[in-house]
Amino acid sequence: MLFDDQFIQYFASFAFHATERPIALLILPGGERHLFVPRLEREHAQTFAQAERVVDYPEYPGDVHPMQRLAVHLKALGLDRGRIGVDHDGYPAVMGYSGPPVSEVLPDATVLRVSPGIDEQMALKSPAELALIRESVRWGDHAHRLLQKYTEIGASETDVEARATREATAAMVAAIGEQRRTPNRWLSGAVALYRGQIGAASALPHAMTSGVRFQAGDTLVTGAGAGVGGYLSELERTMFMGEPTAEQRTFFAHMLALQDIAFEALKPGATCASVDVAVQAYIDREGLQAYWRHHVGHGLEQRIHEAPFLDRGDARVLRPGMVLSVEPGLYVPGLGGFRHSDTILITDSGMEILTFYPRQLDDLIIG
Known part of the structure; x- marks a missing residue:
């Protein structure tokens, strides 16, 4: 019994x-898969989900709580006893939701957490x-190439991001078709952005888009990827508006050295911890x-961050795959x-860098 939207996408598309x-x-x-949804999602689920049966309930909280209705469905299947694997003991507290846990509505069942096993399956x-x-x-x-092309002094972060994303998504859909695009929670097309990491604000790892304009001397940190068939990748680069200063060059060189050390440490049989320790x-x-x-770093697949x-x-x-x-x-x-940030694959003999955007300083100077 899975409640996490990314687990549901993984197993039922x-x-x-x-x-x-x-x-x-x-x-x-x-x-056999049964998808349990509110009435307003029934046609959506019947059209797009890969599930053998769609079961719906009227509304939340309703006259009978949805978790009670879910328990009735399981009892009708004769599955209200024995072992039930869950990712959460009940639906998580999303947008004000509250309700009883699985272990309460199915008191005769043994409820077991299976999230670590699912994370391991998804990682390979x-x-x-x-x-x-x-x-x-x-x-x-x-x-990302469009993002770099359109970035110039005086241009707006918002305008550049929107133009690059719009054009890249249109090209992707024309090449591979709308159906293969398959949106997920994170990306529904090809995206390139700065997320507010412009100038001094680039020192904030998770800054927010603020619509500033690019100025000479800015340090820029980018992000790019695309949602294809529900799957993602990650590409990030550090760029500069104009000739970088000696201090900017020094820290860029340190950053590149850190990534090279990580690349050398990534191989099957090594632990995740050993990569961080080396860096x-x-x-x-x-x-x-x-x-x-x-x-x-972190795992990637259908979620932007995963184990x-x-x-x-x-x-x-670390294991191949x-x-x-x-x-x-x-x-x-x-x-x-x-x-x-580069996306890599652990192989039988080492690792493969899947992203191929230039990494060297001279290729990342704008103007």
Whole structure:
């Protein structure tokens, strides 16, 4: 019994906006899937979901709570006893939702958390999944090239992002078709943006778009990707408006060195922790700890962040088929942020960098 919208998309190809109205996917013994949705989502689910049955309820909270209706459905199937695997013990508190947990509405069942096993399954990509991620990389690259092309002194962040994203998405749809685009919660086309990381604000790793105009001397941190068949990739670059200063060049070189260290450490059999440890050894050696804000990277697939994490606290072993972002960053108050992100694949013999946008400084100077 799954409530997480990304798990539901993974197992039933149903992308939706999670609201206070519970949605659940039941995977029965033998693999039959029942999608439990509010009435307003019934036609949506019947049209797009890969599920053998769609069951709906009138509304939340309703005269009978949706979780009680879900329990009645399970009892009718004779599945209200024994073991039930869940990602959450009930629908999570989304947009004001409240309600009883699974363990309360099905008191005769043994409720077990299965999220770690699902995360492990999702981390290992099939050839079909990898093909979609590679296509995402292609269109993320195209969107980023347009972003860099249209960025100029005096231009608005909002206008440049919108133009690059609109043109890249139109080109992608023309090339691969609307159906393969398959939106998910994060991306529904080809996207390139700055997310507010412009000038001094680029030193904020998760800044927000603010609509500022580009100025000479700005440090820029970008982001690009595309949603293809529900799958994502990640591309980020550090760029400069005009000739970078000696200080900007120094921190750019450190950032590039950090990413190269991470690339060398990524191989099957290594732990996620060992990659972060290798990167932070350089940071300690060079006295850069004051500018370090986050771990080296994370898994990618249908979610923009997912397990495993390239963090010294994650002991999981890297295995062939894993796709991860590699994005060690340095953030210098008053100067800017310095972060490249590339999407990589763990292979039988090492790793493959799937993104192919230029990484070197000379290719990332605008004007």
